[in-house]
Amino acid sequence: MEFWIELVVSVFLVAGAVFVFIGSLGLAKLPDFYTRLHAPTKATTLGMGGLLAASAILMTYQQGHLSLHELLITLFLLITAPVTAHMLAKTAMHHKLQITEKTVDKELSKRARERNTPT
């Protein structure tokens, strides 16, 4: 295998895995549910993007023709991540989950639960 392809694939793989790891680390260590929600929805999208890009490059090289179907999973995750995040945030507000003390404008979550206007 040519050196530069191996290099690019390796960099994508490690970078993707690091982002996936950071997403899970955030899920484990952040203080309350709403902050935890940020880590997996964002870090994981880019992490999966990196891993799938590495897979696409490698498969294209190995099979000798363009192999882009990994893009499909990336696209799918990109579309579903915000929907999942929104549904989880809705659920959390419905269940009145504890919000960490420092949060600015905590009262807004109550208005949001009722789907009212903020004032």
Added chain:
Amino acid sequence: MLNTAITIATTLVCISLILNLWRLFKGPSRPDRILALDTMYINSIALIILFGIASGTALYFEAALLIAMLGFVSTAAMCKYILRGDLIE
């Protein structure tokens, strides 16, 4: 070099899965557990993709795609269930 990269990536993804499992057991609330499950299915896709790269076949793509679709639907269904106490109203 590629083999080293695959080993590093697999290790990181496995540690992520353990962290998710910890959050799944610890909770403390049900949305937390759903979020942990949601992250777990994404990480398992990562693991399958890595396994596909390591064994050099494209056969695992379908499995990854299926997990992605079913995972999203199940997360949505679980959210809906604990949001309304019912799936089909």
Added chain:
Amino acid sequence: MKSQPRFRLLPMPIHSLLLFVVWLLLNNTVAPGHLVLGAFLALVIPLLTSGMQSPQPSFHKPLVTFRYALMVIADIIVANFEVALLVIGPSKKLNPAFIAVPLDIQYELPITILASTVSLTPGTVSAEISEDKQWLYVHVLHMTNKDELIALIKQRYEKPLMEIFEC
């Protein structure tokens, strides 16, 4: 907003194109047989399902749409680095907040796209929308300046969307 399709035989051109591309990606080939089958499905499925769609404002400016998509992808990458740094750093320094962003667009499709964009970009997750579709509630992971952030969301994401959908 148009409820009457522009072309009778091709009621949803964008959906047709998307179906065709996804079919080819799914089969990972450009073999002639799959091109024909993909084209057939891309023509027939929208014809059968166009009746199910509720009327939505349509895309008007392909160039602006393309630029918006590129900008969002770039922002997603930047956002990921920012969130990664915030996650690795000490959690005590975080300054989470709820904010309410006033919305100028009223239709469902643009609001959905705006909310998804907000969820994927720097440190924000859209949580809920008010019943009258006037306010978007957003949770921010680390807020430095409230007014700046609201202005950023409105300027950077809402304005091009309003331009794209012409509403």
